[in-house]
Amino acid sequence: MREETVYISGSLVPRSQARVSAFDHGFLYGYALFETMRAYNGRIFLLERHIRRLRDSAATIGLTSCLAGIDLDKACNDTLKANNLRDARLRLTVSRGEAGSFPGSDTDATPTVLVTTTSYRGLSDQKYCQGFQVGISSFRRCHQSPLSRLKSANYLVSVLAKREMEMAGLDESLLLNGRDLIAEGSISNVFFVSQSNLVTPPLESGILPGITRKVVLELATALKINTSEINIQAADLTIFDEAFLTNSAMEIMPLVTVRDSSRKIVTIGSGKPGAVTKRLMTAYREMVTRETQG
Numbered sequence: 001m002r003e004e005t006v007y008i009s010g011s012l013v014p015r016s017q018a019r020v021s022a023f024d025h026g027f028l029y030g031y032a033l034f035e036t037m038r039a040y041n042g043r044i045f046l047l048e049r050h051i052r053r054l055r056d057s058a059a060t061i062g063l064t065s066c067l068a069g070i071d072l073d074k075a076c077n078d079t080l081k082a083n084n085l086r087d088a089r090l091r092l093t094v095s096r097g098e099a100g101s102f103p104g105s106d107t108d109a110t111p112t113v114l115v116t117t118t119s120y121r122g123l124s125d126q127k128y129c130q131g132f133q134v135g136i137s138s139f140r141r142c143h144q145s146p147l148s149r150l151k152s153a154n155y156l157v158s159v160l161a162k163r164e165m166e167m168a169g170l171d172e173s174l175l176l177n178g179r180d181l182i183a184e185g186s187i188s189n190v191f192f193v194s195q196s197n198l199v200t201p202p203l204e205s206g207i208l209p210g211i212t213r214k215v216v217l218e219l220a221t222a223l224k225i226n227t228s229e230i231n232i233q234a235a236d237l238t239i240f241d242e243a244f245l246t247n248s249a250m251e252i253m254p255l256v257t258v259r260d261s262s263r264k265i266v267t268i269g270s271g272k273p274g275a276v277t278k279r280l281m282t283a284y285r286e287m288v289t290r291e292t293q294g
């Protein structure tokens with residue numbers, strides 16, 4: 001099998017030759033950002049939106065100036081092309097780079113930019129028909145922290161929350177915030193449907209402003225589905241007719257049961273993917289086709 005090619009700080013190299021310094025502040029302190037994207041038919045879906053989110057986040061954590069002049073779009077496109085992939089997942093990581101031995105001692109550091117890609121065609125059709133079974137995590141999102149709104153390498157809460165549910169045989173975790181409100185999944189945003197109205201937790205609940213979340217809100221508006229960003233209590237789960245999760249790799253995944261904090265299983269609506277969810281799944285796939293085919 002041909003070895004994967006990765007982009008690292010200006011060069012395309014075989015995966016086995018990619019090296020990051022042991023003194024990189026991304027490694028030492030989690031001082032790094034990343035984006036996970038999906039390519040269809042050789043085109044990276046919503047690449048500009050991902051790069052914009054990363055650059056906005058870079059401004060928040062003081063990485064803007066060192067990223068100036070680096071063509072991140074090109075790095076992603078070149079990596080996809082070098083691997084000759086049409087349907088793929090890509091990860092763009094930007095870290096503070098090698099700097100002094102104390103956190104913050106990094107004024108002139110050169111960032112490390114890494115792009116990796118692997119062949120990916122999504123989860124099985126069967127999974128989308130069945131939907132996800134999730135559980136409320138014992139981990140929390142911090143709604144007061146600006147870091148919750150960044151896709152940063154400070155990702156341990158997500159990793160452990162995901163692992164917690166995988167060990168319980170469930171598909172994904174739902175995290176509450178410090179106010180006991182539903183925030184998001186460990187690697188996804190969450191939506192609910194009540195009487196054909198679409199609701200999702202607001203950004204202030206301490207969530208990542210998901211690219212797919214935004215697209216779903218736009219598609220819903222175009223389909224004349226009422227949308228609102230509101231606080232949702234875990235105790236309200238029983239009132240919803242439908243639910244789904246979103247992220248760039250998974251797109252829109254129906255959510256059919258939730259194991260609550262007392263380990264009781266709550267079935268959402270009929271326990272099957274609902275009509276509003278299916279309309280949005282279709283609209284999303286149509287958008288992917290429009291933007292990436294032909």
Ligand SMILES: Cc1ncc(COP(=O)(O)O)c(C=O)c1O
Nearest residue numbers: 187188189208210211212247248
């Ligand atoms: C914590 C978290 N929330 C939400 C999302 C969904 O974001 P996007 O739709 O931009 O992929 C992700 C993506 O991995 C995530 O890690």
